[in-house]
Amino acid sequence: MQKITLESLVEKAVSLLENGTVTSVLGWKKGEFDYDITPAVFESADELKKDFVWNDFCGANFSKYLVSKTCKSEGKILVFLKPCDTYSFNQLLTEHRFDREKVYAVGIPCEGMADINKVKEVVGDGISKIESNGDDLVVTTIYEDAPVKVTCKDVLAERCVNCKSKRHVAYDELLGEEGEVIASERFDEVERLEKMTPEERFAFWQNELSKCIRCNACRDVCPACTCEKCVFDNPNSGVENKAASNSFEEKMFHIIRAFHVAGRCTDCGECSRVCPQNIPLHLLNRKFIKDINEFYGEYQAGAEVGLRAPLVDYTLEDLEPGEVFDRRDNNA
């Protein structure tokens, strides 16, 4: 269902490798399963032709990988960026996290990625093969003889249903057509929660966050979490990772994590994508984004390089913490 073809990406990557523009390529590679796509570095045309993958499960945001990759190699690295990835790309540049000179960024259009959990809801477990066919996914399972057709639109990941932008905010070269920033309804769910009673909200989050197994996948994939050493790994921070005693430990972890990325989170949705427990972690980040937009004016992290994040900024007229609730009560 992706408009841009695998062949055109491989062709671009091969030509850039061969003409010496780049010495390596950051791309997608098949993992254990067809839907289990992992990031990989390719260094030759052969590797690319053999293993490079581009399908409806290539959701991984490569921006973060540039932090470690540009550090290591001397040559330039080619990176393919979907529109939402470019925001993280800019945000990391704003924070001086990688060397722009060492990156050749190719913007590619994205029609939205599929959520394997939604696919499984339709076809059940035991998926052995998934292929794209026009607007459909053709899914083979070990239990059924005939493959099942699933419409891509029906299994679109939440973050893609609420896609905020099809426009790239950074690239050296663009493949395919440029899209537009979209007026999405991504805050609707946050709003729904805001309208609940505190008891209901507490119950909601208690239920969600108690599922957390502290695997740190959300942190490890997050392009805003690129700290050399995370506070949760630092024995002197007072909050280092330990066996959780009760649900508060998880809450504290997620609150602090959301606070640390507040104003820097581009809302790429990777946290929720990788969560093995399917906790809607992006809602915490979106809550901060929504509040920031409401309190301090619209702000999209990564929209431009060099933006001053709202939490390292202020105006003399900012609202008081106490007014936050008055305001919400009045609006309600």
Place this chain on the structure above:
Amino acid sequence: MKASYFPGCTLKNKATHLDIYARKCADVLGVTLEEIEEWQCCGGVFTTSKDEVATKLSSVRALKEAKAKNQPLITVCSACHNVIKQTNHAMEDTQFADKVNRYMGEDAYDGSATVYHYLEMLRDLVGFDKIKEKVVNPLTGKKIGAYYGCLLLRPNKVMQMDDPENPQIMEDFIRAIGAEPVVYAYRNECCGGYIAMEDPQSAKKKSNRVTECAQIAGAEMIVTACPLCKYNLVKNGSELPVIYFTELLAEALGVKEVSNE
């Protein structure tokens, strides 16, 4: 361009010239004035007191109609302008608006219509440059003193027409029709207003100060936007002719009919 138009009581009676020429000139300048349907009195004066609701209802109705048509509301009479504009401002206060809207039927009004005095329309919507182009009988050599009075400019916080102490809009208007403006200090002082009814002597003192001051400054004519100003100045023996600005504009634009006063 279309605009809603609020003439007011006096323009339909004692100050028909102000009204007729306003309409004629608007035609020439490409502005279609749509008279507010079944308009009522503006209220005459604005009552500043916070608990006077009824006196503002008729103005709010006019504002509401302009807002419904999504076009600016144009006024000519200074008093109407002052009352409507101040009412519009008062409606921005939600508490006050709540009280008023209880009388307003289904659609509430929130003070969001834009009100232009005809002069502001000339300046901001038409542009004095365009007027200059349309002038066929420039009033070259005429020395004209603009008389603003109080209602157009004050309270400045609300009226926002011009610098209340050194306004330029009428002077620019006078220049646009080819004449020479004469600036004098009393152009923004009160003529005596409605006190003329019960205390004509006191009104006379004030009016005379205005005309004297204009005369000393070398004006040959006074131009005004307000029927009551004109009445007071003329009644109290102004040696200078006092003319409505729309009439002068009509003359310059060549649409003034032979006088039938």
Place this chain on the structure above:
Amino acid sequence: MQRIGVFVCWCGSNIAATVDVQAVAQALKNEPGVVFSTDYQYMCSQAGQDMIKEAVAEHNLTGIVVCSCSPRMHEATFRKTAAAAGLNPYMVEIANIREQCSWVHKDIPTGTEKAIILGKAAVAKVNLNTPLTPGESPVTKRALVIGGGIAGIQTALDIADAGFPVDIVETKPTIGGKMAQLDKTFPTLDCAACILTPKMVDVAQNDKIRIFSYSEVEEVSGFVGNFDVKIKKRARYVKEDLCTGCGACVEKCPMKKVPNEFNLGMDNRPAIYIPFAQAVPKVATIDPNACNMLKNGKCGLCARVCTAGAIDYTQKDEIIEEKYGAIVVATGFNPISMDKFDEFAYSQSKDVITSLEFERLTNAAGPTAGKLVRPSDGEHPHTIVFVQCVGSRCENCAEKGKEYCSKICCMYTAKHAMLVRDKYPDIETYVFYIDVRTPGKNFDEFYRRAVEEYGVKYVKGMVGKVSPEGKKLKVQASDLLNNKQLNIDADLVVLAAAIEPDKSARPLATMLTASMDTNDFFTEAHPKLRPVESPTAGVFLSGACQGPKDIPETVSQAGAAASKVIGLLAKDKLTGNPCIASSDENMCNGCSSCERVCPYGAITYVDKEFRMPDRTTKVRRVAQVNPAVCQGCGACTVACPSGAMDLRGFASNQIIAEVDAICK
């Protein structure tokens, strides 16, 4: 593990009446790290301090907790005690069991319980304390004074007098400022030029002082003791070292119709000019907006008449870079614009003038050679109306005036009216006032003399309207004491316009990271106790840039600022506050969050090479805190997502330890 001594103070009965001090000492004995615990009547007394010193020696203490009054009271005392006992002074923590315990709680069980918890928190903190040593930085022994008015001049002279080199940067072609434009000065009526110009000459002749006239500060970086400043010397098209100030060019210049800013536009000057006879430096300047040679290459007369060969039409702006240890702001004031106060007809009549214009009009070196005449027709005025508080003390200040009292107007208006009556007894003078404010030595006496001896008519009330009619100015005003409306036919109306900080102050404050109030006056470090220092270390305030001031006040403040500068420059090294931020390079991401919240610009970044576990090296951008600039607020510590940034003396683990101790 620390060896902590706990010292619980009774403070006479101040603490002991509501807190069982012995129980506190007893309870804290069992806290981790505590090896000694005692109580005493007055810990801050000599005997109490000796007790601490002895305990340190006897028990080999490494840390001290004093449970006593507020640390704001005696922290410094006990730190000295610790130092005297051979401990690092920052190994002391105070548990505030007086102001925040015994004085606010009533019964002994409650007070004692809380005191114990506060003591435990202090013990928990001390357990994590580390010895701190204040950092040092060198001092460049040169000062920069921005602004060459009387404030800047006096500051520069005083600093130079102490033997330190000083540079003055002045935007105008000459130093002298507003005072050079004044006629006489209150309350003594000395002629301003007679007392100012000798000082200007002193500046010119002082070999410690350099003047950068016609120049402005372009960029400031660095910190106290070590400022790097770029000064833009604008092209004046005259070589300063060659020009003798003879004035031949000024006389011959054919372009004579340029409004003379020194006389506030009341007369004209040529395109090449020397602002006034006593200008320092006495060097001509070509106005590039008026000079025909510079505009279209036609003329060149001045170059031909200049025997010194000083004219240089090709001169370019020049950037001078210099290092300074201290910076003094002396940017002064201006009268506000009278545009929005046209009820006084300032824009309608030439005979309505501001007080500063009046100064020029009565100044012997002014446009009328000191003869007081109406600017419109040169006639002798018979009635002069002075209006005070024009634009001062306004509530609707955003649009028109200023909320503050401009302070100097009452006195100069009394001076003006008195001088008029002295020189021209036939002239009637009215002063309309709201209040006459004359606090100052001999000020009220001066004002009374104006009224009693010189017959100046003071009217309590304000002018409502000035109407130019024919040759007269009709002044309509109220006389509140007589409950009358007055109508005066005046010939001249003088407006005491409010004063405001010079427009250059705002961008300068940004460059200096010095704070300003909403009126754009520079804020002082403390309104009472540190009135000539900016909160930004190394930046000092002189004169009206800090608030409205008259000359005596300006001069005394200028001297005070100078003495602060001298105090700074006299040091070879600066010792800072050791409770400052520091970044752990191994954890820092170089993301710039900390830099952005730092109010002092104390954080910079360097690329640093790190050895990785796999023996490769990696270059990373990491934050570094300049210990001389950091003031220790801690804003950066929270902005830092990785926790690399911490604050010494208030480290995260220390505060968490306190939280834990309190919540346990």
Place this chain on the structure above:
Amino acid sequence: MNNKMQNLRDEIILRSGVNPSKCMACGKCSATCPAYNEMEYHPHQFVSMVKSGDIEPLLASDSLYKCLTCFACVDRCPRGVEPAKLVEAVRLAAIRQQGANHLKPDMVPDMLDDDMPQQAIVSAFRKYTK
């Protein structure tokens, strides 16, 4: 100030939206007032008398009907006190009482002449009659 006056004062302050305490007694309102000479109590006195609760003399005074509501005092007051609004509030306190209308319809015909604009009549009614 007795209770009744205190109430009246509060009511006037509420109705006018004016805070007389902001007045710094500069007298600019009275300096600029075109009706000054016709008034027994002048604009600055309205402010100070309302502030001190001395309202009865104002209620009885003809000054209430001399103010032209030209807003000169409102615009020129350096403290944003808005004396004209205060005068209006006191006037309303007077004419809202039974039988206290200052202008009665049967008085009008004698006041008119042929040229008098409608605006004058309407305005006078608005100001003087409740």
Place this chain on the structure above:
Amino acid sequence: MQIKEYKPLIVAFCCNWCSYAGADLAGNNRLNYPAEVKIIRVPCSCRVNPMFILRAFQRGADGVIICGCHPGDCHYTSGNYYTRRRMALLFSMLDFLGIERERTRVEWVSAAEGAKFATTMNDFVEKVASLGENKRLEDLRCKR
């Protein structure tokens, strides 16, 4: 057995220059407030890391209040402006997670406002006490 009256535990972070001095002034003037309030001195309100607040809650605090200089009066010129933003967002987030909003507060108390300090603390303690124990955020291991 005597039933112990419920007393909330309040942690107050006070900036050294204004609020801590304000608390001292409350003491000087002998203005009472509940002993449940325990003050931690920080150089500036902007030193207060959300981690400290959560830690306090985790360890059983029932309410956390942060006091700093009034906006515009910060000893470090701008620290409290950052506090204002951080805490507005943090408190809003805690509310979003269903934590009672009355448990957190920011109050600006100057060195001259001893009375304000005392009233603020009285009021805060009363509000928090009415909510009862902090159950939603505490770490059960740490309970006394």
